[in-house]
Amino acid sequence: MAAAIDDAKFHAFVGKMLGDLGGAMSVPTVRLGLRLGLFDALADAPATAADLARRAGGLHERYVREWALAQAANGYVDYDPASEQFSLSPEQAMVFHHRDSPVYLAGAFELVAAMIEAEPKVEECFRHGKGVRWGDHAGCLFCATGAFFRPGYVNNIVQAWLPALDGVEAKLHAGARVADVGCGVGFSTLLMAEAYPESSFVGYDFHEPSIDEARRHASEHGLGDRVRFEVATAKHIAEQGFDLITMYDCLHDMGDPRGCAQHMREILTPGGSWMIVEPIAGDAPAQNMNPVGRLYYNASTMICVPTSLDQEVGEGLGAQAGEAKLTEVIRQGGFESVRRAAEGPFNMVLEAR
Numbered sequence: 001m002a003a004a005i006d007d008a009k010f011h012a013f014v015g016k017m018l019g020d021l022g023g024a025m026s027v028p029t030v031r032l033g034l035r036l037g038l039f040d041a042l043a044d045a046p047a048t049a050a051d052l053a054r055r056a057g058g059l060h061e062r063y064v065r066e067w068a069l070a071q072a073a074n075g076y077v078d079y080d081p082a083s084e085q086f087s088l089s090p091e092q093a094m095v096f097h098h099r100d101s102p103v104y105l106a107g108a109f110e111l112v113a114a115m116i117e118a119e120p121k122v123e124e125c126f127r128h129g130k131g132v133r134w135g136d137h138a139g140c141l142f143c144a145t146g147a148f149f150r151p152g153y154v155n156n157i158v159q160a161w162l163p164a165l166d167g168v169e170a171k172l173h174a175g176a177r178v179a180d181v182g183c184g185v186g187f188s189t190l191l192m193a194e195a196y197p198e199s200s201f202v203g204y205d206f207h208e209p210s211i212d213e214a215r216r217h218a219s220e221h222g223l224g225d226r227v228r229f230e231v232a233t234a235k236h237i238a239e240q241g242f243d244l245i246t247m248y249d250c251l252h253d254m255g256d257p258r259g260c261a262q263h264m265r266e267i268l269t270p271g272g273s274w275m276i277v278e279p280i281a282g283d284a285p286a287q288n289m290n291p292v293g294r295l296y297y298n299a300s301t302m303i304c305v306p307t308s309l310d311q312e313v314g315e316g317l318g319a320q321a322g323e324a325k326l327t328e329v330i331r332q333g334g335f336e337s338v339r340r341a342a343e344g345p346f347n348m349v350l351e352a353r
Helices: 007-035 040-045 049-055 061-074 090-096 106-116 117-129 141-164 168-174 186-194 208-220 257-267 291-309 323-330
Strands: 078-081 085-087 177-181 200-205 226-230 242-248 267-277 338-343 348-352
Touching: 007 040, 007 061, 007 090, 007 106, 007 242, 040 049, 040 061, 040 090, 049 061, 049 085, 049 267, 061 078, 106 117, 106 141, 106 291, 117 291, 141 168, 141 186, 141 208, 141 242, 141 267, 141 338, 141 348, 168 242, 177 186, 177 257, 186 200, 186 208, 186 226, 186 242, 200 208, 208 226, 242 257, 257 267, 257 323, 267 323, 323 338
Parallel strands: 177 200, 177 242, 200 226, 242 267
Antiparallel strands: 078 085, 267 348, 338 348
């Protein structure tokens, strides 16, 4: 016999679903607004749809009006029915306009779009248990991933994460050799290089298009004399003698994270440090039933686990592995000391020595 429906719970759940579907449907309109400069144009001053269309470079007013009303319904912009003007509050501007804001989320919307595009490939993985090669998921997933993580790196790497390590910042100011493993398009590497001009940096990633993009970024920033980018898997980095190894949001994506840990130990100098930045997570799934865990579990299903299972070993740690599991993996590589050096709403920083 079917259980009786609790009307209050039922209506609350339907309300939640309407909110979730509204958020999902906002993805393409937000992406359009970001690409067309509508959020940026609205940040200048309140505007009617016609004013906004002109301000954004002569867009079609009817489309702009519908877009603006959609964003007002989303709660992403404000709307004054008396003047028919739309505006962007300071809080909304932190998410949609200020690119160095810690909560600038343009990359997040691009990441969601890439996840949807890759859905058929991941569905096949459910059937046969294989993976999807990084870079083959969809469009420019690696670009979206770089854009998604960049705001957090801009606001944390130099200000909080590196200073939390034991004695590392002094080495960086004196002149250290640093390897940024799994560097992607190079945002993390370049941020460190700009902050510590006495040190030299090399970024490694196994995805050649990402390295090409990283080299372009280095050239644009005028850092080619102190920063190199090389194509290599973590386990096959030939250079040694690094004083610091950094790894941002990528250990859980690796097929053989234990083998990686062992190799990191081998290429560090005696007394060197390995900084591992990973998504924040509790050690038990029940601890991750929250908004941040929701984001990471969904991304992990579509990106992280398929990427790991495509590689050798294919451990598939997932984005919510938790500190205990990560510490076990790192210690198996030969590191005696592993501690949580820092944390924030989205990441935890582990230091291995």
